[in-house]
Amino acid sequence: MYVTLEPLMSVSEKSLTHEHVPCPFCGLLCDDLQIRIANGDIKIIAGGCTRSENGFATTGDDSPRIAGETVTLDLAINHAAELLGNARRPLIGGLETDVRGMRAALALADRIGAALDHTHGENLQRNLRVLQDRGWITTTLSEVRNRADLIVVLGSALFTSFPRLVERIFAPPTTMVDDALQNRRLIVLGGRSDWPVPETQIPLEYIPAPMESMGEIVSVLRCLIDERPIQAATVAGMNIDSLQPLAERIRQASYGVMIWSTGALKGDHPDLTVQCISELITDLNREQRFAGLPLAAGDGDVSAYQACTWQTGYPLRVDLASGKPVYDPYHLSTARALADGADALLWVSSFDTTHEPPDTTVPTVVLGRNGMQMTREPEVFIPVGVPGLNHAGTVFRGDAVVSLPLRQLVDSSLPAAAEVVQAIRTRIESQEVPC
């Protein structure tokens, strides 16, 4: 039996200039790129950054493989279906795909009784734990852009992870509120001091601080703002008095925002740091307006947990083996599930060729971006298209409030991850492969 995949929409590859192109390669999801395509070459003319230039560059060989040997797509799907259909404790990881890909992964997980986790699952759970336990007060990228008068960034690494954060959000050319930029101030607390300082018209101040102690530093800041007595002169090697001007600025802000990405929060318990930040913000809101903005990394992480939440009630790290969703954010991490007896892994990575599956002897099926470099050749490798480049799709932005449609920019023979996952499920359901 042969699997027929739906043909992709045809797009002319003659010289074409695309305006307002959304970029799927980080959580900012900038939608202002101008891209020219001539004879298959993609050039970003306006907007963009180094990360997007790498992302839109086409790469690699489009051939599926079984144990390193080139095979047809049908054979690869057959083999993947056999491997996953016969597994007793399958795991679907990576999940770096769009909403359609995630829905297909959930349907397959339901069919074969798999657990699900994302590449950035650990970072996602650090925020979600606080949201589940206590709730929080957060805002959106649009609100920050249009209203904030004080922006406190925890860790300079955010400027590397989200390269156009300053240009697009902190100091944009225009805002919806006329004088929003006039009194805006940007303060960076912690991170490497040798980060490339973004060019910006708004005043920027850098306060050196160790990221691994951010929880203690934010707790002290909370005491200073609240004018509570502190029985110490230093915190994490910093003189506590050096935090007093920041405490004062936060108290005076009309619309202050504190921004973090859990990937940049170091130390043993970044979730406790997020809790400290959240409690500080709750305190401030008794007398003024102040919000948090946790930024998710991208690679489809928010799309994955949103789709998983609306379909199962839980935000990933959920196991469908018993016929109903079981949520376990500790034991269902990719690393622990593999160590605890997962016997087959389906790894989905559609955006980044460097996001290979974990090094494991568990039989692995990889649906990856073509040109993916892997330390260990998987049992099955099926190249898939990039949402927003090879096929259309929908992904959520890093502030988790907006989903954007992505366009197909080039003709491609590469199937979408959703199509391959669905084909694997159909093959399993065809009763050739017992579950």
Ligand code: SF4
């Ligand atoms: S900042 Fe992120 S979304 Fe914007 S162009 Fe660069 S990689 Fe793309």
